Amino acid sequence: MQTDTTIKKVQSAHSPVGAMGQKFLVAGKKMSMRLWEKVPDGEARHPYSREYETLGYVISGRARLEIEGQEILLEPGDCWLVPPGATHIYHVDEPFTAIEATAPPAEIRDSKD
Numbered sequence: 001m002q003t004d005t006t007i008k009k010v011q012s013a014h015s016p017v018g019a020m021g022q023k024f025l026v027a028g029k030k031m032s033m034r035l036w037e038k039v040p041d042g043e044a045r046h047p048y049s050r051e052y053e054t055l056g057y058v059i060s061g062r063a064r065l066e067i068e069g070q071e072i073l074l075e076p077g078d079c080w081l082v083p084p085g086a087t088h089i090y091h092v093d094e095p096f097t098a099i100e101a102t103a104p105p106a107e108i109r110d111s112k113d
Contacts, residue, residue, distance in 0.1 A: 032105035047089040054082040061096035
């Protein structure tokens with residue numbers, strides 16, 4: 001069995017930007033990272049679900065994550081999990097910056113992300 005020794009370094013200033021404004025930072029075969037930077041106040045257009053798992057960490061700002069009938073407040077230093085297939089929506093209360101990891105990589109699973 002051959003070991004994968006691929007190393008990647010990404011300068012976020014040159015990262016591609018997705019349709020919803022997220023920066024795709026780095027992607028491996030099983031997971032990826034993206035940056036949501038200064039997302040303005042407001043909310044997503046409608047609740048949605050994705051085929052991948054999402055883990056997030058709040059850098060700044062505040063948002064509420066409504067997921068499967070529950071709502072949690074996301075503030076700086078908080079982490080969250082959205083399981084694959086869970087219906088959810090974000091309500092941004094203050095300009096929001098967060099890092100997310102998705103498995104499998106979101107940019108491979110859903111081109112709208």
